Amino acid sequence: MTKRLYNAKILTMVPGEDIFDGEIQIDGNRITYVGKSPAENAGTKFDEEIDCEGNVLLPGFKNAHTHSGMTAFRSLADDLNLQDWLNNEIFPREAKMTPEDVYWLSKLAYLEYLTSGITACGDMYLTPESIYDASVEFGMRCQMVSGLNKFGPTLEVLERRYNELNNKNGLVGFLMGVHAEYTCEKELLESVSELIHKYKAPLYTHMSETKTEHEECIKRYGMTPMALFDSLGLWDFGGGIYHGVWCEESDMDIMKKRGLRVVTNPASNAKLASGIAPIEAYLEKGIEVAIGTDGPSSNNCLDFFREMFLVTALAKIKENDPKAVDAMEVLKMACVNGAHAMELFDNDALAVGKLADIIMIDLYQPNMRPILNISKNIVYSGSKTNIKMTMIDGKVLYKNGQFNDTIEVDEIYNKCEEITKRLR
Amino acid sequence: MTKRLYNAKILTMVPGEDIFDGEIQIDGNRITYVGKSPAENAGTKFDEEIDCEGNVLLPGFKNAHTHSGMTAFRSLADDLNLQDWLNNEIFPREAKMTPEDVYWLSKLAYLEYLTSGITACGDMYLTPESIYDASVEFGMRCQMVSGLNKFGPTLEVLERRYNELNNKNGLVGFLMGVHAEYTCEKELLESVSELIHKYKAPLYTHMSETKTEHEECIKRYGMTPMALFDSLGLWDFGGGIYHGVWCEESDMDIMKKRGLRVVTNPASNAKLASGIAPIEAYLEKGIEVAIGTDGPSSNNCLDFFREMFLVTALAKIKENDPKAVDAMEVLKMACVNGAHAMELFDNDALAVGKLADIIMIDLYQPNMRPILNISKNIVYSGSKTNIKMTMIDGKVLYKNGQFNDTIEVDEIYNKCEEITKRLR
Numbered sequence: 050m051t052k053r054l055y056n057a058k059i060l061t062m063v064p065g066e067d068i069f070d071g072e073i074q075i076d077g078n079r080i081t082y083v084g085k086s087p088a089e090n091a092g093t094k095f096d097e098e099i100d101c102e103g104n105v106l107l108p109g110f111k112n113a114h115t116h117s118g119m120t121a122f123r124s125l126a127d128d129l130n131l132q133d134w135l136n137n138e139i140f141p142r143e144a145k146m147t148p149e150d151v152y153w154l155s156k157l158a159y160l161e162y163l164t165s166g167i168t169a170c171g172d173m174y175l176t177p178e179s180i181y182d183a184s185v186e187f188g189m190r191c192q193m194v195s196g197l198n199k200f201g202p203t204l205e206v207l208e209r210r211y212n213e214l215n216n217k218n219g220l221v222g223f224l225m226g227v228h229a230e231y232t233c234e235k236e237l238l239e240s241v242s243e244l245i246h247k248y249k250a251p252l253y254t255h256m257s258e259t260k261t262e263h264e265e266c267i268k269r270y271g272m273t274p275m276a277l278f279d280s281l282g283l284w285d286f287g288g289g290i291y292h293g294v295w296c297e298e299s300d301m302d303i304m305k306k307r308g309l310r311v312v313t314n315p316a317s318n319a320k321l322a323s324g325i326a327p328i329e330a331y332l333e334k335g336i337e338v339a340i341g342t343d344g345p346s347s348n349n350c351l352d353f354f355r356e357m358f359l360v361t362a363l364a365k366i367k368e369n370d371p372k373a374v375d376a377m378e379v380l381k382m383a384c385v386n387g388a389h390a391m392e393l394f395d396n397d398a399l400a401v402g403k404l405a406d407i408i409m410i411d412l413y414q415p416n417m418r419p420i421l422n423i424s425k426n427i428v429y430s431g432s433k434t435n436i437k438m439t440m441i442d443g444k445v446l447y448k449n450g451q452f453n454d455t456i457e458v459d460e461i462y463n464k465c466e467e468i469t470k471r472l473r
Numbered sequence: 474m475t476k477r478l479y480n481a482k483i484l485t486m487v488p489g490e491d492i493f494d495g496e497i498q499i500d501g502n503r504i505t506y507v508g509k510s511p512a513e514n515a516g517t518k519f520d521e522e523i524d525c526e527g528n529v530l531l532p533g534f535k536n537a538h539t540h541s542g543m544t545a546f547r548s549l550a551d552d553l554n555l556q557d558w559l560n561n562e563i564f565p566r567e568a569k570m571t572p573e574d575v576y577w578l579s580k581l582a583y584l585e586y587l588t589s590g591i592t593a594c595g596d597m598y599l600t601p602e603s604i605y606d607a608s609v610e611f612g613m614r615c616q617m618v619s620g621l622n623k624f625g626p627t628l629e630v631l632e633r634r635y636n637e638l639n640n641k642n643g644l645v646g647f648l649m650g651v652h653a654e655y656t657c658e659k660e661l662l663e664s665v666s667e668l669i670h671k672y673k674a675p676l677y678t679h680m681s682e683t684k685t686e687h688e689e690c691i692k693r694y695g696m697t698p699m700a701l702f703d704s705l706g707l708w709d710f711g712g713g714i715y716h717g718v719w720c721e722e723s724d725m726d727i728m729k730k731r732g733l734r735v736v737t738n739p740a741s742n743a744k745l746a747s748g749i750a751p752i753e754a755y756l757e758k759g760i761e762v763a764i765g766t767d768g769p770s771s772n773n774c775l776d777f778f779r780e781m782f783l784v785t786a787l788a789k790i791k792e793n794d795p796k797a798v799d800a801m802e803v804l805k806m807a808c809v810n811g812a813h814a815m816e817l818f819d820n821d822a823l824a825v826g827k828l829a830d831i832i833m834i835d836l837y838q839p840n841m842r843p844i845l846n847i848s849k850n851i852v853y854s855g856s857k858t859n860i861k862m863t864m865i866d867g868k869v870l871y872k873n874g875q876f877n878d879t880i881e882v883d884e885i886y887n888k889c890e891e892i893t894k895r896l897r
Contacts, residue, residue: 415584432858
């Protein structure tokens with residue numbers, strides 16, 4: 050199946066490349082040409098040709114940290130602090146969730162990802178086997194991360210999932226991970242360290258999300274969570290952390306040394322009053338920053354435009370400097386760094402050989418006018434109304450406000466309402 | 474012209490009224506019935522009947538402080554502090570703007586207001602006569618505010634505009650105002666005070682937006698801007714302030730005593746690193762808080778969903794308390810208080826006799842599912858994609874992503890690109 054997307058403005062996100070007018074050609078799920086029109090291979094016939102009408106193509110947004118299946122709890126228990134919310138509202142309900150529940154609830158999140166131009170998600174949630182099914186059937190690129198902790202599952206299950214769920218389908222993967230320092234005993238962390246050494250695997254985890262959590266680790270171990278994990282060899286093969294709101298400079302030194310990434314979740318951190326992550330400090334240290342929505346119960350929505358604006362707006366407030374973290378830096382976090390923070394390196398730019406995870410931004414909307422600077426327009430003024438098309442793995446799953454016919458939208462809505470009623 | 478909006482969930486924003494299933498009837502530009510279906514007058518014929526398909530009707534959002542015509546400068550000069558941005562980038566270009574420029578640039582903003590469910594704007598900008606024409610032709614409810622300062626216009630012009638532009642058309646009004654303390658000599662403020670006493674008129678102004686501005690006034694006069702205006706009798710007939718990021722408790726006492734309102738502009742204040750306004754403190758004092766986008770050059774977009782989320786998210790960060798400023802409070806600011814902060818009292822709720830400024834929220838979008846709490850869904854998860862209809866003064870101006878045929882969208886886009894090129 051070959052495709053041609055022509056009459057477009059193209060923002061490749063390849064370092065040093067400016068936006069230009071041209072076209073993209075695709076064969077199956079890979080990009081075969083990016084450049085001016087007419088292409089060198091003008092005259093070639095394509096199975097499908099899409100006129101982009103002067104709109105912008107860029108690599109899809111990467112939601113590098115989320116808990117998709119938590120759609121069940123949207124608007125259920127807001128305005129609470131993190132520990133009350135988790136212990137009293139979320140954990141008791143999650144205990145009642147079945148793999149099938151997670152399957153449908155994940156699909157609900159995927160619908161929202163499409164409307165927001167998100168083409169891949171880093172998903173730490175229950176029942177990875179049913180998330181695998183949901184992703185493959187839906188067509189969502191999903192890099193799962195183990196959320197192992199002292200309540201489960203076993204190390205054997207983690208190892209089995211790592212072996213079974215990787216390389217089974219090009220859309221889905223499974224990364225080594227633990228939920229957080231505060232939900233794992235030291236012995237468990239040591240066993241995980243052995244496992245990642247066996248597979249030479251990078252590790253991902255929630256870290257230093259709240260001040261309390263960060264300080265309690267220091268009380269417990271005499272060192273920060275970052276330093277503790279380093280001392281246990283958990284960063285020996287890289288990886289990264291989610292949140293990192295309270296990381297100190299010494300933590301950033303470890304991150305730089307180990308090549309770790311940080312995924313910031315600004316809406317969730319604001320809504321739970323966890324704080325503002327030190328984005329400018331990470332960037333100055335040369336640490337790659339990516340962006341995540343976190344789960345739809347703490348955020349509550351899965352809107353990458355809101356996250357992108359928050360990254361820069363909150364940095365400007367935190368640094369008391371309107372020059373902090375400019376628009377192009379934010380776009381790089383959203384399109385490029387987010388892929389890397391999921392250990393994906395084939396969908397971070399529009400270039401020959403890369404995966405065709407592409408979105409189209411509608412410039413014929415009032416919030417995109419006048420057209421003085423397209424990347425600033427996207428980051429400072431963009432909204433989900435500007436997502437004219439979302440393509441994952443070469444397939445158009447969302448276009449002009451409509452989902453692809455292969456997606457059973459009404460069934461997803463109905464199943465999720467039923468599940469939510471049961472869990473309430 | 475009579476209309477019936479049926480099969481709806483209705484959030485009237487009348488204090489104490491819960492959301493219910495029902496219908497709204499309209500005659501001309503006024504609401505004639507709000508209640509259960511079938512109405513008491515079942516059997517009446519209507520000129521138009523709109524099936525709301527189970528979606529939500531609520532009063533339109535009120536953008537209580539903006540500079541609509543600044544669309545020309547969107548993405549032109551970002552990442553600068555307020556004074557550099559104003560003095561070096563904005564003022565020199567504004568000096569070249571014609572009334573016709575402002576006419577087209579305002580219409581571009583109005584398009585964006587419609588996509589965001591904004592049914593009225595409080596607009597402080599150049600050339601009120603051409604803004605009047607733009608609003609009336611477009612059908613946008615616009616309450617203009619004088620931006621008088623030491624560079625112009627004269628007091629005579631202000632008085633003439635006050636007399637001529639009020640009560641000329643039900644959609645448009647003109648309020649007394651000055652740009653700010655720091656752009657007005659004391660003698661000018663004294664003359665404005667005489668004028669507002671002549672007309673017993675409330676006054677609106679930018680105030681305490683930046684720390685520098687607030688502190689320089691204290692140096693100059695030995696008192697805060699709020700206290701200075703009070704000492705000059707400028708609050709004798711009420712009114713309000715825009716921004717109020719740095720107001721002190723004593724300022725709030727004056728505001729409470731004088732019945733003043735504050736319009737917060739969270740995106741603009743964040744982007745310019747001006748700070749986070751003390752919303753919780755205003756609410757505790759019993760001061761009505763409204764929301765504005767500020768102009769599209771400092772924000773840069775005119776998206777009320779982004780503003781609503783920022784109001785609550787930034788309050789939670791500022792207070793270090795996830796319970797600060799809940800969703801229903803934010804909706805009240807957006808739909809009700811915003812009207813009052815424009816001195817409008819006929820469009821703040823869905824009730825018999827009120828103006829038909831109504832929006833419809835699309836629940837058949839993934840970000841609105843599941844439906845556990847509609848006001849939380851709107852504030853925490855809502856986006857412009859959920860605006861299914863925007864009605865102003867009884868006329869549907871935007872529906873299902875399309876603007877009304879009476880609106881010349883392409884001409885607005887083209888004129889604004891031309892104007893922007895000339896001003897660049």
